[in-house]
Amino acid sequence: MNSIKNNDLLIIKLGGSIITFKDKPLTPNYQTIEKLSGIIKELKKHYKIIIVHGGGSFGHYWSVKYDMHTQPSKYPDEGVSRVNESMIKLNHIIIEKFISKNLKPFSIHPSSLVFNNLGCRERIVDIVDMIKDNDIIPITYGDVVHTTKGNFSILSGDALMNILSVSLNPLFSIFTTNVDGIYDSLSNGNIMSNILIGANNELLTSTDTDIEFTNMSFDVTGGMKRKISESINIVKNGTPVYLVNGFYPERMVDIVNGRDFVGTSIKLQQGEKGGN
Known part of the structure; x- marks a missing residue:
């Protein structure tokens, strides 16, 4: 959709x-939201x-209660309403x-950007127009969305990061999580x-050693594995991805300033060609 690198654009995921x-x-972490907003003001x-942003104990709570997933289905109407209302809150x-x-x-409600898990070109392009000459920060989020034939599905914030990053080609895509990065294993903690x-x-590691999913800590819940899957697609389309601990949001400043930081960077292997 957009083959020009937006060198002044960052897309940031605030993990649930x-x-x-x-x-x-249904309990927000006001202290962390305060810290994140302060760093974002600097950026x-x-x-x-x-x-x-993700759903955390809001959308996730109701989606688990009503057994709702990313797979489209005819989920209970009350569950659809509960997830939607909690994410709006x-x-x-x-x-x-x-x-x-x-x-x-x-x-921006996600259903205005995505239909049937595909990005709506005109609406996503409209975001660029929105921020180009204005001082606005668009904020969207994972939510329940209508697909087809009366079905609904959970659209994750990670999937939205993929859709927006591939479409808009930002300088960096940054995921903030509750851990310091991607660990090689739970036992090592490296x-x-x-x-x-x-x-x-x-x-691959920087020494070209192949990394096995089964050895990595994100297999425990699947949450980090999903982030990796979305990140691979983002990186293959030309945008580096960074994962950092959102409880230390100042690490995002280190990233954009090219300083050493605690976290994980995901990039193309040298010689591979990214882009749309």
Whole structure:
């Protein structure tokens, strides 16, 4: 959709595990939201920013309760309503905090950007037009969305990161999570600071050693594995991906300034060609 590198654009995912308390249903983490908004204000001095946020103990709570998934199906109407309403509430909390920081947020419901898990070209292009000559920060989020034939599905924030990053080709795509990065295993607890994507979508270390999914900590819940899957597609389309601990949001400043940081970078293996 967009083959020009947007060198002044960052797309940032605020993980549900950091903006809410995942073990406390429907409970926002105001302290972390405050810290994130402060760092985003710093980044905004030099970059255009698009925010995607997860559901945490809001949308995830109801989607589990009503057994709703990313696979389209005729889920219970009450479940659809509950997930949708809870995500609107969480989004409103984020929006209010950004307004208090004079960040000029603009909420975009995901169903206006995506249909049947595919990006709507005109609406996504409209985001670029929105931020090009304005001081706005568009904010969208994972939610339940209508697909076809009366079916609904859960559209994750990670999937939205993929759709937006591939479409808009930002300078960086940054995922903030509740861990310091991607670990080589739960037993070792070593962060892999650099991961390369090979020609066949294999994950490699900086020494070209193949990384096996089964050895990695993200297989425990599947959450990190999904992030990796979305990240591979983002990287193959030309945008580096970074995963950092959102409880230390200042690490995002280190990334954009080219400094050493605690976290994981995911990039194309040297010699591979990215782009649309």
